Amino acid sequence: MSVESPGRYVGGEKNQIIKPIDDSIVRTVFCFPDVYEIGMSNLALQILYKVLNGPEWSSCERAFSPWPDMDKKMRENNIPLYSLETRSPLNEFDVIAFSLGYEMCFTNVLQMLDLGGVPLLAKDRKDTDPIVVAGGPVTCNIEPMADFFDAAFLGEGEEVDLEFTKVIKEYKDAGKKDRKALLRKLADIEGVYVPSLYEPKFEGGRFTGYDIKDNAPSSVRKRIIKDLDSVEYPLSPVIPNNNVVHDRAYLELFRGCIRGCRFCQAGYLYRPVREKSMKTLCEQGIAIMNNTGYDELGILSLSTSDYTELGALTDGLLEVFNKQHSSLSLPSLRIDNFALDLMEKASQTRKTGLTFAPEAGTQRLRDVINKGINEEDIMSSLELAFKGGWSTVKLYFMLGLPTETMEDVEGIANLAIKIEKLYFDTMRSIGAKPRKPEITVSTSMFIPKPFTPFQWEDQNTEEQFLQKQTTIRNMLKKHRNIRYIWHDVKTSCWEGIYARGDRRLCPVILEGYKRGSIFDAWDQFFDYEMWTGILKDNGLSWEDYTQGRTVDDPLPWDNIDVGVRKEFLKREREKAYNEQVTPNCRQQCSGCGATCYKAGICP
Ligand code: SF4
Ligand code: SF4
Incomplete structure (x- = not known):
């Protein structure tokens, strides 16, 4: 009772699954390297928890x-990190599976292993130690953490997780103990990357490629689920003890995104688009609500407006939910007439805020990044929305995008000012009494990410980012109806190192952890000066990772195949520089390479 939110550490939630501790069962512990309230909002956790608890011979x-505060108490009292279900220390499991959704959680992986009594470095683990594996989008470049993981899953986990644990089961049943041989066998599963089989080479401070050991595959292809209607979905998710970040049930409509915004890693990583059928979704949505007692269902996917039957789906669900006094929560939709109508129906009388993500302040830069959204559309949709009674608007932008000039930066503030004026003009034109509109401008920092057309770009420096933030702040100072919020520059600068990092960062991360760094994703804990000092002590610099790459340089993630080809990304990069847009997958296939999966939207 002496720690904050003890409910984080006790388990016992509704719908948790407890299986016996038995040698015939392969025991996995799903680790989320952040606090309970964030982890319990993670859909992947709920999905894989259900999948791995499916067969009799597997538990999760x-x-x-x-x-x-709890970390300190556990260390003081020698309490190992334990699973919530059976209170077993992590080192008693066969598999420790981490979900890595963002790079800044890296030191928390080490915290969990350390507290769980598991050697931090894969090379120090004995035959009897658990196999430590990573999953989630970050594994498309796991190199900065490669020394700590025995293996990584690439792509979607529902099938590969069970194939992986099945091999471990066979190995266990046969009484085999040779860890090295087991890892080599696991590397034969499609979608499983075993870092120790790939020795990185460096020359003159630059990555030059890998020495591949033991005949491991030269590249590892990500896995996808071809038919989303046929896979398990958690219809009885575990209901968290505490108020979590997103405290509602979730329904996933589709995976992938038809749009190819050139900065967006998710848009390329999850290709191709695959939708669930409306019938499946209606059945699943109703079942989840009945099984959980939630009164709100959130629908979820990368770009929800692009679901082909969104109107019919929301109508179908609302018909049932209205009778049950439960509601449907819509994520930020691409705002048009149709979306306003949907939002009106979903929220009934409550007018929630409208969200737009133009990402860039001018049409020129929006074309560079392939953001298919233009100012006229934003203005005409907003006029409609203001007439319909909405007065809260949130606008998301990125600073530091390739080719950005100060004109583009000023364009961000100018757009917000035009929207403020539009609100009052619209109210005047319809003779309505204006309320105080709330317009929020939010800027984040562009971080070039692997597997995007911008993976070779320079990242802005701390000074450049700060100058751009100051410009916007000054321009919006006198506008009382516009609020400007910005992200911490230092965290984004550091994230840029991890995103395109290589294995030389493993000792840096280990040292940062040893000096007490955890929860780096939380601004109050992140110590940029300490981290840059460690980087320097290791003979590395921020520039090594964020500046001066050419399209011919070998990349640390060249041994990973996500379907989208490098040649396509180079073509898209050229088009970006020529301010040319690429049609979305539904308008026309651009031949990105993901057709190799023979699934979803691809021809
Ligand atoms: S619409 Fe653009 S930013 Fe959004 S998920 Fe798709 S590609 Fe990414
Ligand atoms: S192959 Fe064509 S349709 Fe398929 S994801 Fe790539 S661009 Fe889109």
Whole structure:
């Protein structure tokens, strides 16, 4: 009771699954390297928890990063990090599976292993130690963490997780103990990357390629689920003890995105688009609500407006939900007449805020990034929305995009000012009494990411980002109806190192952890000066990772195949520089390479 939110550490939630501790069962603990409230909002956790608890011979439990107060108590009292279901220390499991959704959680992985009594470095683990594996989008370049993981899953986990644990089961049943041989066998599963089989080479401070050991595959292809209607979905998700970040049930409509915004890693990583059928979704949505007691269902996917039957789906669900006094929560939709109508129906009388993500302040830069949204559309949709009674608008932008000039930066503030004027003009034109509109401008920092057309770009420096933030702040100072919020520059600068990092960062991360760094994703804990000092002590610099790459340089993630070809990304990069847009997958296939999966939208 002496720690904050003890509910994080006790388990016992509705719908948790407890299986016996038995040698015939392969025991996995799903680890989320952040606090309980964030982890329990993670859909992948709920999906894989259900999948791995499916067969009799497999069990899955959960563990989360203890918050610093609990971390301290556990160390003082020699309490190992344990799973919530059976209170087993992590080192008693066969598999420890981490979900890596963002790079800044890296030191929390080390915290969890350390508290769980598991050697931090894969090379120090004995035959009897658990196999430590990573999944999630970050694994498309796991190199900065390669020394700590025995294996990584690439792509979607529902099938590969069970194939992986099945091999471990066979190995266990046969009484085999040779860890090295087991890892080599696991590397034969499609979608499984075993870092120790790939020795990176460096020359003159630059990555030059890999020495591949033991005849491992030269590249590892990500896995996808071809038919989303046929895979398990958690219809009885575990209901968290605490108020979590997104406290509602979730329904996933589709995976992938038809649009190819050139900065967006998810848009390329999850290709191709695959939709669930409306019938499946209606059945699943109703079942989840009945099984959980939630009164709100959130629908979820990368770009929800692009679901082909969104209107019919929401109508179908609302018909049932209205009778049950439960509601449907829509994510930020691409705002048009149709979306306003949907939002009106979903929220009934409550007018929630409208969200737009133009990402860039001018049409020129929006074409560079292939953001298929233009100012006229935003203005005409907003006029309609203002007439319909909406007065809260949120606008998301990125600073530091390739080719950005100060004119583009000023364009961000100018757009917000035009929207403020539009609100009052619209109210005047319809003779309505204006309320105080709330317009929020939010800027984040562009970080070039692997597997995007911008993977070779320079990242802006701390000074450049700060100058751009100041410009916008000054321009919006006098506009009382416009609020400007910005992200911390230092965290984004550091994230840029991890995103395109290589294996030389493993000792840096280990040292940062040893000096006490955890929860780096939380601004209050992140110590940029300490980290840059460690980087320097290791003979590395921020520039090594964020500046001066050419399209001919070998990349640390060249041994990973996500379907989208490098040649396509180079073509898209050229088009970006020529301010040319690429049609979305539904308008025309651009031949990105993902057709190799023979699934979804691809011809
Ligand atoms: S619409 Fe653009 S930014 Fe959004 S998920 Fe798709 S590609 Fe990414
Ligand atoms: S192959 Fe064509 S349709 Fe398929 S994801 Fe790539 S661009 Fe889109």
